Amino acid sequence: MKIYISILLTAILTENFVLSKFLGICPFLGVSKKLNTAVGMSTAVIFVMALSTAVTYPINKYILKTDYAYLQTIVFILVIAALVQLVEITLKKFIPALYNALGIYLPLITTNCAVLGVVLLNITKELNFAQSMFNAVGGGLGFMVAMVMFSGVRERLESCDIPKSLQGLPIVLIAASLVSVSFLGFTGLVDGMFG
């Protein structure tokens, strides 16, 4: 039990995908303008991360094994992309409400590096299936935490008097780096709790 909580906390706080691994920066900067789009996007990310981990884990274990580890990247991209498309079609047919909520975000994250990152990291860390799932959900939650926090920061930025040369993306990048620095404060937290 302890190890699952520690995996979850590590993925959310100390090894946050966006703020300390710098994966998934594109949706992080692109859709964090408003809180509701940020939440929608992060829900989709959690969903896709969990799903792709569930599918790629057996593929890696029973088809690729260690001999063909170099095929991981290309096979995983292929599988994740196809899978998300399939899920999108299924959602549209059977759960239109969920499709309306996640619909626009799902195709955006099919080939996102954070999603690919989480499945590859699961393998590098040699986690078993349950641990991989926890890591994936934690990674998604960490993405959500970063997105929600940053959308708050950006809503504040809107009303700030920003020097002309920094307006737009530059100030957003600076703000993102400051938020990222604040997440350095979590270093050693999980080790201290469970180590």
Next chain:
Amino acid sequence: MEPIIFAVIVVSAIGRISGLGLAIASKVMAVPVDEKAERIQEILPGANCGACGFSGCSGYASALSKGETTNTALCNPGGNEVSKLIAGIMGLDAGEVKPSAAVVLCQGNNRNASKKLNYSGVLSCKMANQLFGGPKDCIYGCIGFGDCVEVCPYNAIHICNGVARINPINCRACKKCINVCPKHIIELMPLYEVKAAVLCANKDKGALTRGECMAGCIGCMRCVKACESGAITVTNFCAKIDYDKCTGCGKCSEVCTMKCINIIDLNKIVSKVI
């Protein structure tokens, strides 16, 4: 078997399987798309204001295509043009959209209205309204912190000297400001017609009103007597004009003691600018 051949087989097999799966899935689970609704939605302005009474533009479009409503004139921002286009798609008779614009019924600007407190909280009408009904003496009038300015999708509202004023040229009558105003003093008036409007909503007795605002309706009934078409009624010491009956003759405005009845000719303002 050579490793490279196995790699090729694995990747191409996975690609084929997922491609086939997707092809089958898209056939089996195809959702019939409502073409009419999509075309109507393209025509609608896309402001999602809800003036039509449906949940945004897509809601109105699907209600029209499903035949839940046959009224093509519900879209105020789109006006007659959109009504005609929708009618063309649906094969219905185009309904007439009466062009209208929103008007703020208050003249209590910083000069006319006196203040009872210095408000220094959050600059929002909704918040200020909870504190003794706003900083002005009159608890019925415009607070002037611009909740309506925030909500207006067409940038038609500005705060002028402490009172919200709506530019009829930009106003598309989407009713967003009407819904957000905590004092409920914004209403729609017909555009392109000359009408009189009581720019006051004060329901206090005359003497009280005089103390609160220099342009407040005191309910003196002079306008009621002057009106030839019987369009004016006074309830709760505040005059109200029935725009259907009003002919815009201007007699009420001439006799008004407090000069709070204005003849509003939005057409004149619009044509002057255009």
